[in-house]
Amino acid sequence: MEIVIAPDEQAAANVVADVFEQHLRSGPTVLGLATGSSPLRTYAELIRRHREEGLSFAQAGAFLLDEYVGLPRSHPESYFSVIRREFTDHVDLDPDRVHSPHGEAEDVAAEAIAYDRAIAEAGGVDVQLLGIGTDGHIGFNEPISSLTSRTRVKTLTEQTRKDNARFFSSQEEVPRHVLTQGLGTIGEARHVVLVATGAAKAAAVAAMVEGPLAALSPASSLQLHPHATIVVDEAAATALNLADYYRFALAHKPSWQQF
Numbered sequence: 001m002e003i004v005i006a007p008d009e010q011a012a013a014n015v016v017a018d019v020f021e022q023h024l025r026s027g028p029t030v031l032g033l034a035t036g037s038s039p040l041r042t043y044a045e046l047i048r049r050h051r052e053e054g055l056s057f058a059q060a061g062a063f064l065l066d067e068y069v070g071l072p073r074s075h076p077e078s079y080f081s082v083i084r085r086e087f088t089d090h091v092d093l094d095p096d097r098v099h100s101p102h103g104e105a106e107d108v109a110a111e112a113i114a115y116d117r118a119i120a121e122a123g124g125v126d127v128q129l130l131g132i133g134t135d136g137h138i139g140f141n142e143p144i145s146s147l148t149s150r151t152r153v154k155t156l157t158e159q160t161r162k163d164n165a166r167f168f169s170s171q172e173e174v175p176r177h178v179l180t181q182g183l184g185t186i187g188e189a190r191h192v193v194l195v196a197t198g199a200a201k202a203a204a205v206a207a208m209v210e211g212p213l214a215a216l217s218p219a220s221s222l223q224l225h226p227h228a229t230i231v232v233d234e235a236a237a238t239a240l241n242l243a244d245y246y247r248f249a250l251a252h253k254p255s256w257q258q259f
């Protein structure tokens, strides 16, 4: 794991955008996209680079992490709609190449298997963007998710439904079930970049980076990943015991070494 402690949210977003740009400029790229509020500044920065600096997504495809079960794609809070509104409609990414699990599929179990197959057929994800839930979930892999899980249906915790109620008119409206890439699926991405900002994420970040590898802290599965970049702001870094070491390592990062 490489831990990058950025001074603030915008600086964190700029680092993540740099990682995306590095991949996009190296050739055709399969992007792994996340929803939630954590990646929004990154998406805004990538849109800016597209408009002002010619960063192109024309050779890219994309796979979303997850989707609510039973929410129509036309619903403004379906992740199908959110990713288009917040990001992909504003860059030159072919809309037909922006994939997400069908939350309204008649057979959601078959849909999950088909989704994993589609990712594999696209050659796998080159760079996967992640946020983290306050309970340590990535995608919608809630605590005690199998560390080798594949895309499947999960039941949300009440904590996550409460956290996500701000996007709906009430907590009651937040679906109870979701389709999410599994921890094993996410772990197959060649480069994983997780962004976390704000004090509410500090405990989950510390458990992910410095806690034991444990299904109770799903993001700790990234400890097994050969190329994981964790980008946090100061507020999200406050519970890290080895923060000084991470700062030292970043300050002395060899000039030839990319993120």
Ligand code: GLP
Pocket (backbone or CB within 6 Å): 034, 035, 036, 037, 038, 039, 065, 066, 130, 131, 132, 133, 134, 138, 139, 140, 160, 164
């Ligand atoms: C959501 C998403 C995750 C996201 C997390 C944190 O429910 N399924 O992909 O990373 O919870 O959300 P936020 O970034 O809004 O704090």
